[in-house]
Every structure is written in C-alpha cells, then in structure tokens.
Amino acid sequence: LSSDKTPPPPQVILVQVNPGESFTIRREDGQFQCIPGPAQVPMMSPNGSVPPIYVPPGYVSQIIEENGVRRVLVLPQQPEFHPGAPSPLHHAPPHAHLPAFIPHPAMMPPLRTCTRAWPAAFTLSNPVSTESHTQHGRPFVHRDDRTSKTYERLQKKLKDRQGGGGGGPVKDSPPPSPQKSCASPSADVHNGLSGKAADTEQAQSSQAVAGVERQMELDEEAKALLALLSTISKPEVSDIQARAAVVSWSAPTKPEKENGSVEEEQQSVPEAFSYEVSISFSGKDGKYTSVYCGEELSAHLEDLRPATDYHVRVQAICNCLHGSLSEAASFTTLTCEPDAPNPPRKASGTKNTLVLQWKPPCDNGSKIQNYVLQWDEGKGTGTFEQCYYGPQKQYRVIKLSPASRYSFRLAAKNDMGASEFSEVVDLFTSCSVPQPPFPPELEKAGVTWLCVKWQRPQSSPKEDDIYYILEMEEEGSGYGFQPSYDGEELSCTVRNLHRSTKYKFRVAAYNSEGKSNPSPVLELITKPDSPGFPSRPSIRGRVLPNSFKMAWEPPKDNGGAEVTKYVVELSEGLSGVSWELVYSGPATEHVCEGLKPGCSYQSRVYCMSEGGQSPLSETLQVQTPAVPPGPCQPPRLVGKPKAREVQLRWGPPQVDGGSPVSCYSVEVSGPASEESREVYQGSELDCSVSGLLPGKTYSFRLKAANKAGFGPFSERCEITTGPGAPEQCKAPLTTCKSPSCVVVCWETPASNGAPVTEFRLEWGAAEGTMQLCYSGPALSHEMKGLLPATSYFCRVQAVNVAGVGPFSEAVLCQTPCSVPAAITNIYQQQQHPPFYSPSTCLGLSWDPPCHHGSPITSYLIDLGERQPVVIGPVSKHVIQNLQPDTSYRIRIQALNSLGAGPFSHMVKMKTKPLPPQPPRLECTAFSHQTLRLNLQFHLQMGDRSGRFVSLYKGPCHTHKVQRLNESTSYTFRIQAFNEAGEGPFSTVYTFSTPRSPPAPVKAPKVERVDDSSCEVTWEALPPMKGDPIIYTLQCMMGNSDYKQVSRRFLFAPS
Template sequence: MAEHPPLLDTTQILSSDISLLSAPIVSADGTQQVILVQVNPGEAFTIRREDGQFQCITGPAQVPMMSPNGSVPPIYVPPGYAPQVIEDNGVRRVVVVPQAPEFHPGGHTVIHRSPHPPLPGFIPVPTMMPPPPRHMYSPVTGAGDMATQYMPQYQSSQVYGDVDAHSTHGRSNFRDERSSKTYERLQKKLKDRQGTQKDKMSSPPSSPQKCPSPVNEHNGLIKGQNASGVNTGSAKNKSGKGKGVAQIDTEIEEKDEETKAFEVHLSTILKPVASDIQARTVVLTWSPPSSLLNGETDERTTVPELYGYEILISSTGKDGKYKSVYAGEETSVTLNDLKPATDYHAKVQAGYNSIKGTPSEAETFTTLSCEPDIPNPPRIANRTKNSLTLQWKAPSDNGSKIQSFILEWDEGKGNGEFCQCYMGLQKQFKITKLSPAMGCKFRLSAKNDYGTSGFSEEVLYYTSGCAPSMPASPVLTKAGVTWLSLQWSKPSGTPSDEGISYILEMEEETSGYGFKPKYDGEDLAYTVKNLRRSTKYKFKVIAYNSEGKSNPSEVVEFTTCPDKPGVPVKPSVKGKIHSHSFKITWDPPKDNGGAAITKYVVEMAEGSNGNKWDMIYSGATREHLCDRLNPGSFYRFRVYCISDGGQSAVSESLLVQTPAVPPGPCLPPRLQGRPKAKEIQLRWGPPLVDGGSPISCYGVEMSPVERDEPREVYQGSEVECTVSSLLPGKTYSFRLRAANKMGVGRLSLTEL
C-alpha cells in the first residue's frame, strides 16, 4: 500500500461490461439490512459463521451480509479518508472520501465535491486494516441465488489517491512551481502523522481458520498482494523490516522532491545591496532567503538558523564570468582590492549543508576613481660618459587621465635626498652634464585629477666610464669526469647596472694550441663540457664593456675526475691445486679509468652454483693463497678493483674443485645383539670425513687377543657383517677401515 493516501479515482476501477452493486447498501426504514461485499478475483474474504467457525471466500464473488439490528455497520478506512453516508432515493450509501487538508497555497483552487459523488462499487479494506472483531454479520440464507459479479484488479494508488490528483490537469493549471514544492512538503508531513496513527492500530485476529485456498490470506487479501490485488512478491520479510522496490523508489523520489523544494527556498534570496562604495572597496549586505510564499509565511517550511553564503562578482559584464570572493555565514562583507573606476556585478548564493540555491540577481555598482597606480621604476635606455637616458611606462590611470609624470633623482650625491628633474607627459628623459662612472638614483610618480601616486622603487644607474678592471680568477665549483663548473665575480669598483661581458678561455695541458675561448657572455658562471677524464686544464677570464677589455685574470688549473676502472681479468689458478689450498692470480683491468688501482677485492662462494659471496682478500697485490678448503669441493672466485674514480664491476667467476683424499678413520665397529658360541654380528657407521669422495667399501680385520695375527673377515659396501667359525670362550679384537676412489683410510681403534 502506498504511504501517501492516493486519490479515490473511480474511472479506472469500473468495468463498462459489468454492473456493480453499491456497497454497502442500507434501506431507509431501519430494519434488517443486507450488505453486499464485493470480492475481487484472486482475493479472499474471511467471515465468521453462526456456529462461530471462520470461513474463507475467494473471489470473484459477491457475499451478501446481513445487519441484524438495521444499523449501518462501521466502515474501516485507511488514514486520510473518512466514511460519508449519503441518502439517495431512500437508499443510504456509505462512501469513502479523502480528507482534504485545510492548506491552500497561492493560486490553488479548492475542489468542491458533489454531495453524491459517482462512486459505486466496493472499496476494499487495506491490508494493514484488520476487520473489526466486534461486528460480525452472518451470510444471508434463503435469499436465492445471486449472480456472481466481480471488479477488475486495480492499483492501490488508484483507490487511495491525492486530493488534487482528481483532475489530471489541476496542478499545471492552478499551481506554480514554488507552491507545488511547498504542497509536496505538506503532504510528506501528513504522511508522517498518518504513519504514527498506523502504529497505534490493533493487529488482525491471531488464529483464523485455515482457508481452503492454497494461497495464504490475511485480512481478506491474498498474501503477497497489496490492497489492490497486485502481487508484491517477497517485498517484506517475516520481521517486517524489508522494503519493496516501489517503496524504496518512493522514498528516493520524496527525498529528491524535498531537496528540490529546499533548493527553491534557497533560491528566493534577494540580490545584495552595495554601500560605502570607494575606489578599491565596497560593502555588500544581504538578507537570508525569504520564508514568505505569495506574501504569506509558510509555517510548515523548516528554516535553518544559519545559512552559508557565497559572493560572486564579475567585472566583465552582467553575463560575464563570475568568481567567488567570499564564502561564510555572515550577511555582510567588505570587498577589498577592487579596481578603481570599474563596473562590477555582484550576486549572492545561499546554501545549507551540500544544497545550494540559484544565485540571486546581480547588483551593479561602479567603484570610484582615484589617483594613478604606483608606476614601475624607470629603466635605462642609453648611457654615455656624461649622460643617462631613462624611459618608463604609464601606470593605470584609475578613471582619470594622467596629467603628468614626476621624475626625481638624488643628483648623484647618494645622501637619500631627492629633487625633481622632470615633470611632463613624456615617457622618457635625458639627463646631461654628468661625470664618467657617476652613479645616480631615480624614482618616478604619476599625477591625475584625483591626486599623485606614490613613488616607484629607487633605482641606481651609472654613466659610462673606462674599461673594466682585471677580474679575479675563476674558481671551481664542481668537477666531473668530462666537465668542470666554474664561476667568477665582477671586477671590483664596477657599477651594479653597468653592462659587462666576460670571456672564459681554456688551455689543455698537452694540446699545444694555447688558450681558446670557451664562453662569451654576461653570466658569471659556466660549465665546460666534453673534456677528457683525469686531465688538467688551465683557465683565465677577461671582462669587457663598450669602453674596452680588461687585463686577463691570473691563470688557474683544474683537473677532471677519473672514471671508475674497468673490469679486472678473470682470476686463474697459480700452481698445483691441493686438497686444502691453492693459489689464484689475476691481471689488472685494461682501463684503469684514469687513476691508479689502489685495492683489489677477492670474493669466494662455496658450491658450483653458490651465490653467497664472502670477501676473502683485500689488498694491492694481484695474487692470493686460498686455504682451509675441503677436499673434493667446488669453489667459485671473482675479483673487482677500486681506484679514486670508484669501484669496478666484478670479473667473471673462476670455478675450482679441490682433489679428493682417502677417507678418515672410522669409529670402531659395534656388537649387534648377543654373541653366540661360534659367531657374532657387527655393525658400524661411515667415517666422519669421506675425503671428498663417496665411500666405496669397508674392510673388517679380526685377530685373537693372545696372538697378533690379524686377518680380514669382511670387505664390502654394507655397514654390518656376521663373523662365524669362532671358538667358544675366546676373545677377539676387530678393527674397521673405509676406502674411496682415492684409497684406503686408516684403521679404527680396536673393538673387543
């Protein structure tokens, strides 16, 4: 069922092919009354018989009900509607009509309904409204068969409708957009109040008799259908907390409508008012959005205590580009840094949280004119030994034409006192009768009808003099393998504004070509590139101006850095490889990077594929004895070198295997089990050291204790044997030794 009480529209629930009886119908004489209850197809109606049992009647059907006392039965209607009894030709009809609110927005015409609205047909009770347990009517018996008639299914929104939706053209004809939004907010509040009433209603009977229909019913309606018989599936779970798609869409639509209505409210803000207009400032004030609607206060509209405001201004016309200059909660702001004599257009935009209204209309104002802006300092156009020619540009006149420029100077005294040397409309001036290399400070201002601007920054210019003095020698700032960065300073006593250029000359130590220019310009630093590594170069610098060149600076010498050395040659074995040690040697790299090798580093890894490298040597010699090695093992060796230029890459690795040796002594054999009279069983383990080669066989020697005549009683690869043909009561000693491909190991100790 829709949450808003929709319109009772009969045009969509009546069928032109079926005649319907009005329900309920009550005769005017006040005797027993017959009420016809219309049951729609697919719906069910629950009644209680005279014997107290419940009966479920499925549609389509007409159920005649009798009122025993002749009174009109109470009609239960959804919130927002009211029953109305109308008598027509001696027959009373109970008509369900909506309760129209008393709110009538501007331009809204009140709809007058006829006292006899054409509303025949049975109005089904909504799903959430239980049938009253107090008034039960028995079916009419003996009244004859009655033709079964039914009504077509209809949507609940067509039964309980909006008051003003009775006329489809009503809104567009008598309601403007703003009043429409206000009305919709009112409907939402009515819905909230009705929702509170719904929570207070009683629940349906707890234990009705099961209906013979296979479809469950509740309050006369099929489970899974709304009040109009339209299937809603599993829109609600058993706990009642789920929401159907239609309900969610309705909530989203209502939320959007509420947001739009609030945007309309924010858009009612009036344009700001400009006051205290000055050349560069103005005060803007405004009022919060109006809560009046067509001259009346809308008490239902929730007005926030504080709004957010944004001021937008444009200096390119009312339809030009606006920029934000203020954002806050105040209703008055002073704008600074405006342009004098300029037309501005200001708008205010109200907002609350993330909702913003449409900007207001534009307030137009013009700032006042004033004195010109401060001009830029004059610049030097030409200089000689006894004159300076200055030029400048006109600043903004701020609405009044500039009448004159005022140029002042300190007469070359340098005491901070200025006097006027020019006043007029020209934008250049030549000062004559100066001395060579004379420094003078200048400043400039402009004047119009509103006053004189402030003075520009002071600038110092010198007249031409003689050739520059000898500069200092260049200094090295940073050196690389193929480059050198140098810098130098101006000659002492040179005016700061005098244009001086420099020539940097370089000589390679072994070239034999002498000094050659590498740089000519006004910069005081330069990086010489494409040099050779670890090579010495000589430099000197010369300064010059329009008067001539200075003497060259003193010669300085700088050296490029060496490069990192190349990769050393792969190491090799020197001499014989022993089982526990051998010697390796290597050659230096073909390219030492321009610097002598200071150190070699040898690294070793165990195994033919080992990658765990450990440093075993670091020094200047090019050979090393590798000792404390294991027989029959693989080792890898590599070497790298270090010089002043850095560390080289590692060389190729050398793989070496030490030769194997005969195995070490075994532990004495052990007696296994209890000895028998003529035989015993022995067992042993491998030697602790296999000599770098797998054990191929074992040998066991036996000798009687009373005489030293050993003899071999077992030879093989097993680690156990049985010695037989012994004499009872005799004592024997046994010794064990192992052998590999390199030979036979030593005998173990004697085992008795």
C-alpha cells in the first residue's frame, strides 16, 4: 500500500495489487467488486491516515514504521506471541468515504497445525515525524532464545548495510520488528516491493524508489531463510504395515556459494527447524491432511487403511516462515484379514427351517474366500458350533423345532486370515397353521367408518409371525365377503361406509404354514348422520311482557334416524353472546316464560337424533312490552339526621319494567298522623326533607315511574330526627335569704328529643354584664357573697347533647340593707396639722366603706390595750398622747343604724423617737462677715471578733460602706469629736445586706429522645447560702412568645 505525495487535504492512497492476487472493495451501492492484480486502486483518505483494513478472524494487523514508511502487516495469531496492546488499525471503524479492505480468499492461507504468516504485506509510503514513534510503537512480543539470537544476527547485518549506504535511518526511529521477517512472503509470493510493482513505484516518485530499495534490503535475509527451507528433500517411507508406516526425511541443506563467506553462512543457518507432515489417500494432487508437526526427522503414521495408496510430503518451518512443500512420496499399505461382518438376517423361514443372508464386509485387499456361520443349536448356553463354512452369502438351516429361538454369529476369511465374529443375533422359527380367531369386536363406530379389533389366536406362540385378513360384507350389496385389511395389526378402521347401514365382518389368521378358517361373523351398523336444521321459529299469539309462544317445523333431512328431541335456546339482548337452554323435548312448539318486560330476545332451535346434533336454525327476534317498574328499596338516611332536616338517598328498582326509570316520588307521614304527603318528585336519587320537628319519628316511602306509569310503593323507612336544643326556660324565681345570699329556682323546659343534662345560670349587676355563675343539673342555686341593698339581674338556659337552648327572660333581684362593709385601706397622714408631734401623735385617714343601704353614723378606732376611740362620720383622725418610739396595732370599724360593721384589717404603726440633743457648735474662724462652725463625726464598724474598725472621720453626715457580703448583718456605732476631744459612742446599730440575684445561666443543650420529646440540660450555678436556686425553663415555637415549660428548685447548703 503506497501513497502519492500530494498536498492534503485530501490525499490519494494507492492500493497496489500484486500479480496473482486480488483486492475486494465495497462500492457505494453496497455491492462487492473484486479487482485482480496487477493493478493500482486509488482510494481517497480525508486526513492522510492509514485506511482501515479488514482483518479476517484469527489474524491481527500491525503498523511498523521504517525510515518514514509505514508497513501494515496482517499476521496470524500465534500462541507464543502475546501483544501488549491491540493495534489501532485492527480496531479502527470503516471510514464513511473509504470502503473496508476485504481480502480475497486466494490471499488467505490454509489453517494448519503450525500457523503460517499472511502471504502479503502492505506498505504505506508516508513521512512520519519523530513524535509518532512513541504513539504508534510496536507492542511487546515474547520471543524464545532461538528467535532472539536470529533477530540479533539479522539486526546486525541490517545495521552494517545501512551504515555503508547513502541515507541511514532516522535518529530515534525504532528497530525493525522481529515479526517482519516472520511475515515476509516466499519467493513465489509478491509483496508489492519487487518486479513490475517496484518499477511502477520508481516511475512515480524518486523518494518511493529509495524506500523500495531499502525495503528489499531488509527482506533479503528472510528470502535467504525461505530458500533454505524450500530445499527439503523427498521423504522416505519404511516399515510399511497394514495400518501403520514410518516416514523419515532429511533436514534442509544450504547450497554452496561461490563468493560467500563461511562465517556468514554459519551465522545465517538456524539452530533447529520444525516440520509438518501431511498425507493424502486420494491421489498425488488430492486433499492432504496434516498428521504431524514437530522438530523430529521422522514420524510414525498410524490408523491407516489396509491396501490403500498414500502420498506423503513434508514442509520445513522456521521463525514463522514456511518453506516449499517437498516432492510427494507414495506407498501402499499391506493387506490383512477382513473386517468383522454385520450379523446375519432372517430372509425367510418355516416352523422347521430358517434361511439366513448376510453382506460381505471390507476384504482389506484380499478377496474373501469363505464365511464361517456358527449357532448355539437352540440350547441358549452361549456355546457356539459351526453350522456352515463356504463362499455363499446365504444358508438354509433345516431340521429345527417350531417356535424356537436360535442364536447365530458370522465371520469372514481371506488369504490373510479370519476376521472377528459379528454380534450375536437371535432368530425364531415359525409355528403351525394358526387356529381360527375369535369373532372380531367393535372398538368404535362412526357415520362412515367402523373400527374393528380382534385377538391373537391363543394357541399361537408369541414368536410366530401371524398375519390377519379382515373380510367385510355390505347388506344388500350381493358381492359377499370382500377383504378389507391384510396385515399383522390387531385392529383396523374401515372407512367410506354408508350411514345407518348393516355390515358383516370376519377375520382369518395365517402364517408361513398356512391360513386358518374364518372367525364367526360380527354384524355392525354404522351410526346415522346428524339431522338437518329445523325451520326458523315463528310467533304464535300475542307477545306478553313475561312470555311468548313459538313454533317450528321438523328438518327436511333426519340423517337416517328419527329426531328424538328438539332443543330451544334463548339469548337476552341482540348480541347473541350468551345462550340459555329453555326447552328440550319432542314437541315442535314451546312457551318461553319468565322473561323481562321491555327486553329484546333471540331464540333458535336445533334437533338431536341418534346421529348427533343438527345445525342451528335461523334466529327469531322478539321484543317484550314494558310494564311499570317494580318496588324500590326503602330510602336510606345519608349521614346523621339533623333536628329539623334529613337527607335521603335511594337506588333504582331492581326491575325497571323494560323501560328506563324517569321519575321518583317520596312521601312522608308525621308522628301524630298516618296521612302521607309528597315531599319530593324528580329524577334524582336523593333529596333533602326539611320542616321536621326535632326528636320525632317519621315514616318515608318511595315509588318509581317509567313510560308505563308508577310502580308500587317501597316498604316504609322510619327515621327519627336528631335531637334539638331545649326550649326557652321560664323566668327563674329569686328568694333573698339574707342581705348577701339569694336562692334562684327554675323549671325544666321541653327537651326536644334529648334529656336536659345541664342548666346555666348567669348573674350580674346589669343586664349587659351578666356572667356565668352556675352550671349543673340542679334546678336551684344559692348565690352568696352579694352586696346588701344592691340590684342584680339573673337568667337561665337549658343544655342537652344537641346544643344550648335560648336564655330565659332576665329577672331583677334587690338585696336588703345591712351593716357597713369593712374598711379596706388605712393610711398614715403625711401632712401634719399644727402642733402635731410625731413622737406622741399618729395621723390616720381611710377610705369610707360601703354603707349597704344605711348611712354611716360613726367610726370606732381600736388601739389594742388603750381605750377605743369613737369619732363621727369622718374619714381621718389624729390620735394624741401616745408613747414615743412605740408600735401600735390599729383597726377601724364603721357603724350605721343597723349595727357595727366588721373591723378592717390590722395596721401596724409606730411613733417616732424623741429628737436628739443638739450637738455643740464651735466657732473655729470668724470675720466681720462670716463664721466658720466645726462639727465632726467618727463612724466605726464591728468585725467578726467583736472589735470596731474605723470607717470614716469627717464633717459629712452620710457615708457609703462598700465591699460587703450579701445577706450579712453588720454592726455600727458613731461618735462626735472636736478640738476638745471625742464624745461618747452611740449605741450599737445592726443593719443587714439583702440577697443578690443569681448569675445568668449558660445556654442549655438539647438532645432528641424521640419524635415527641427531647432532653434539655444546663450547668448548675454555685450554691447560695440558705437561699434556694429556682430554674425556669422556657420554650418558643416558631415566632411565638416564650412559654414556661418547667420550674425546678435547687437548695444551697446553709
């Protein structure tokens, strides 16, 4: 395969076809075209790449790059070669514009035991860059030592020749593949680089000529090895036997060269050869079969045919190169004894004789002269004696016993000896003339056939071959008995008979000894044929809604037997899919009853006789008239009944009378009256009935109508309406038991189907502000804690399971007058009147209580141990003449004309101590306009040991003590001092600090427990002395507010 150096794209690829070869391509129309060589086939390559070459099964393709020339080798897959990667050419898909290469059968080598190379190599002349060597490198091929040495020797010679030539190989180009020499063709096969093809290539391009010359140099070594393999001599055959022989040959020898070097000749001779031996038994030019492949110089041929001419030839093989076939040597195998013959067969026989025949076996080159026939004399012991010896191919054995078994075997004999005996065969002698059989019996009868069977004569042994003759006589024919069957079967079916006809049968048995007398006669009658179809049925009289009468005529042909019965079938509708048997009997008319009104029917008739069933008659179509529909099912309640309304639903009647239902009518009768009234008429299957009373039972019934009128009413359906809310209660009754207690009573109203379970009482000071104050089943309630002389309103309503009834009318109730109420708020006056001394006086004020219908006349102030103080109807008072710095418990009560009201709650008040003595002032500096007065103080605080520590000295009257502990008591004292000295300490004062709030808790941790719960944990705060720590857990869902979910206490140790 070569390429013209034309500028891309596209490039023209020239496929060179050598003489004696052919190139097959697929044309655009899909047909194949075979181009014989020599020729050059131009092919278009769009990108200048190697066109995809079709590779037959069992072969692989390989691209070899040599000096810028690509060679495509098609090689058989060999067991000792394992390519490391598949060739890209082998897997390339066929190009759209380049048909795949299909090798001609003449180019494919025969498959032998030792594989041979593809007979041609293709060369693509196309410059290749250095980078392409790494991309299309040769796959790794495993080689044995002998192949490696041969490759190294050839490679050395190639380098020497290229070193002395003009243009050496490209630097970094890969060495030639060892498979190139393996794939080189023989001298008789052209590879596209010699002869006329090379001249044509040289005429086209000088660069192509140079590539061809280099390629020829590379193939010289392979050609020399191929010429050496072709020098193998004619093989010699020795030790020839009948089925084996020994063939031997000499190794190929290299012819002497006139100017050749001895060292070079020794290096070029391979160390060992392989040989392939093939033989042919169909002539010198016949088909040869490979029988040996190895490195030995002789082979033992086995499994040959005796007395057969054979031709044998040898072919030398080295490094995948096959030399020319040697000249064929002929030899003939020796003769031997015949093959074992087939067992003899029984040609004929009687009760005392057997005639045996056999066929001659293969004589294996020597004519068969005699046959040896042996038998066991009928003893069955396995011991055989000779009963015949001679050249004949049959023998008659006489003086045998009737109905006996004899075993025979046969051998053939020629000049070389006797063959092996055949397989043993058992043969039987015949019996005497059979006895007359029993009369035949009927196995099965038909209209035109009779199946007759008979039995084997009991006196005949099983080994006897008995044949039977069945004779038949037709009644009234006048021909007598005629044979109908002759054979060895025990039954026979006689056909082509007449229907309903009597026939006589008899049977006779015979064997080789003679024929028996006929058996007694058996009379049989064929079955009659099926009758013809009756006439089309017709209507008799008027068609009624549920029945009609039909009649028909008998069939014209009864089939040879009287009609026994007629069968009437009826089908509802006009489809005729399902038919029902409605009558079976001898009459020719029938009344079809139980029909549906307004429905279409089809009827047909067939008859039956002894001969079978007749075909169906023509169909009669009948339409029954419609009637009013049947009763409906009672209407049923849908959902729960309401208090004053129910929802009804019903289904269509089971019988529509033959016409679609067009209307329904629903009637209802009340609980107090049996008169019915229509509440619905229409085509729907449900309705709503309103205007009913709650908790009452009503009766409903339904009827349907079609074009024939209304049908009967359905059964009544009683439905109880749902309970309603109770009726309005009557106005309740009120009775005042005291100024603060009123008893309210009421009556039970109408319950409307459900008992009253609860009463609700509302109470309030005004009609619009009444609130629920009682809920329960009682009929009275006592209102306590009321205000005297106050107007109240009340109303009541009843409740049952159906709902809440309306409220009763509101009732006004007036409580009587009472003593004043208790004073709720007592204050200490902040603004003091003149001459008020806080150390001996307490100013009081209070909110006047409710007088409960009677004006307050006075107040009584209780001071505990002191005498109560009574004052007029005022709301403030100053108590005098009290002790300084003293606590008093004070309570006040109001009085009116009905009596004294309750005391107020106890109020604790304390008078202030007497004011301290004025301190002494000193004037430390003075001027004509100013005086400087000095007054200083000393503040001390006690510690744990009881000592006092100085906190402040100075003129200020206040001081803030810091860094104290929470919930702790501290003691203090103070003194005044000046220049004259320090004054006395005051009494010790004790003050306590309050508790501080706990520190903030760290964020809790949440762990999921299941789908509806989780566990929240947090770190505990340090314990506080004597103060329990309370944790409050809040949770928020979505954007809602936080809600408290837990509150726990933790007490700290005291």
